[in-house]
Amino acid sequence: MTVPAQSAVESLQPPEVNPADPSFWQLPHSARLAAFAALRRLDRPAYFVERPATRRRPERGFYALVKHADVVQASRLPQVFASAPGVTTPEPARWVRFLFGDSMVNLDAPDHTRLRRVVSRAFSPRLLAHAEEDIRRVAARIVDDMLEQRPDDFVASVASRMPFEVICNLMGIPERYRPEIAGRVDHAAQNAGVDRPLRARLRVPGRGLRALARMHLMMATLARERRSRPADDLISALVRADVDGQALDARRLGAFFSLLMVAGVETTRNAITHALTLLTDHPEQRALLAADFDRYADGAVEEVVRHSTPIIQFRRTVRAEHALGGHTFRPGDKVVLYYTSANRDETVFTDPDVFDITRSPNPHLGYGGGGPHFCLGAHLARQEIKALFRELLSRPRALRAVGPPEPAYSNFDNRVLALPFTFDPPASRPGH
Template identity: 35%
Template sequence: MGLFSTSHPFTTGVDISSDEFWSRSFQERDEAFARLRAEAPVSWHPPVSYPAPHEEQGFWAVTRVEDITTVSRDSETFQSRHGFTLDPLGARSTGGSYFLAMDPPEHTRHRGLVSAAFTPKQIRKIDDRITENARLIVDDLVGAGDIDFVEACSRRLPMETVSDMVGVPKSERGRVARAADNLFGAGEVSRLPAEEAMKLKMEEAIYLFSLAKDLAAHRREHPSDDLLTNLVQARIDGEGLSDDDIGAFMLLMATAGNDTTKQTTTHTMLGLAAHPEQRDWLMADFDGRIMGAVEEFVRHATPVMTFSRTASRDVELSGARISAGDKVVLFYCSGNRDETVFEDPHAFDLSRPRTRHVAFGGGGAHFCLGSGVAKVQLRSIIGELLRRLPDIEFGTPVRMKSNFINGIQSLPAHVG
């Protein structure tokens, strides 16, 4: 029991824990977050609904950019090793979080092993491949008629990129994509009762672990110029990574490296269709404006909405007295609509001045390692789509119910 924790002041009148709340649209939910940002930027709430027994008492909701950044940059006080999801069991239930659930110095060593694959130099090496993949994807869309845009376009480029980097064979890429969809609550999982969905998610995680171990064994015997070869050859304090480490990394790449870019692509195309003046502004100088516009793509989409930490000591944050052992949740979906940081935060404004958003995290040790690759992919696929399919028509999106991913499960579209 920490020095501060005799009882927690539950926030009254603002519900961000129920299933009903997370079934609402992003915009409807932000009415609650706007009130929290204004009245109680760090506030205590009961745990979210979860289909398995747990002992969690609740969580602190951190809703402003300034506090999200403070927590993100202080890994000693706000730790990741006890889980990183809003759900009570979160990362511990999947067993596949790799360095997302580590703290320095362990996190620093493991992240260092894979960071070489994400340097600007390495990203330039895969840039041409990403550009070519984007072109081939749009080739398949030309004249396609009625499609599911998520299935036919958004999900393809990130999975191809991840598979190229890790060395997933062509024969397994469709299966890996399905596993990633199910792990994030899309695909078949979305149609199952809670307990069956949990079982399928575990099966998909086991599949990705098994695939990674098989690929790692192959790379030990047949090294190549890919990230997996670097991992099997790497040493930490003289020891190589375990098969479990490599399996967890595969799970991380197949999910975090896939769904975030997939969702941003879908949200961005909907935003451009709804705001043709923004599309026209971008296309007037695409090469000069696209990388600034990408920042607005990811801020406005906020594909990852939440991450959690656990306080290692008693600490005060914006007047809230947080006790050691308390769960602290960073609401990126709220931070990216923070009125104190962004003028007219709900607007989709590609000319918005560069401002510190939190779509890639709030900085610190866990800032998104793949942000550079994500930006290159978004530049490539959005550019191909706008240049070659300017008249694509979209229907009504089917949204995922999730407290983690701001997801669109399917999107009917017509390509003439």
């Protein structure tokens, strides 16, 4: 690992400006944004120590890529900035990877290329068309249930249900498995923040190993069933796909399903939750969207994703010497791509802290910075958010948050545990 510039390190060690310190992620959101703004003003990436050197272990640290241009360039150079051995912080343990298989996000070419080709082939136009129809039906049913049951937490009753039901329907998960999966996902999500005791921290963000093992067993059972009795769902397509003679075995199917629970459920749930908060805090933007939904919906979704940035960061490992952002990286260096900072880069976004659904262009990095790891489910996520808010805003109720969101302090995703909300009854007309 290269030796960092001492001047940069000395000025960035306090916890309030140090994203390697767990205390940093318990600061108010505005304070963290200010810290990243300060990092963007540096003339080169800052280096942070995660674990000091000891007699037995070398120092462990990373360089923070916080500028939009740097994150994009690193994302599009996978031969230099590799995903293996892992993109999460901390990286998954070797025994976890051996036991459960490598998630697609932790692979590089040629393994990643082959696996993504299999998955992409399974997402056929027919399957995606059925998924979009299902998204509209799920959105309508969730809002109907909300109006009938009158819950007080938006996350549990609306935001969580939407992506979970869509993904389960898409995959073809039988109803008998869903309550257990939902419970394990919720339990893991509540215990994955940086404020937990060290012994309780999970090696895989958003997942406990016990829940992960159980889901892998479920996928193995379903894979066997679908091979013998295929259905019109994604599991059948994945286990029967024939791309250069390859399909997904049970181990890789389990890893893919676990990834979908993070990339397809948790991130979309959080984006939906942040959307309600943003539209509540900015009534003029809500009024604009409600007045002409078809005109502004696409822009609103993109701005929600930019402003909230559901995935905060991913890690990369340098494989070849490369100059980027005023620094020359060496093989073995670790870098962290901070999407949450890149999406507020003043050189790319005018008034980046302003929520503006008419923002155009909006080259945010909420689905990644491009390259081979650009989010495969970005289209479905956009459709889910749009369909749900079409339903919510078309009903004659004044839906709004009535309190601040309850955050889970995490350095991985911008997760919300709960959001109190209400929806007023229709206003009475004069004379009634």
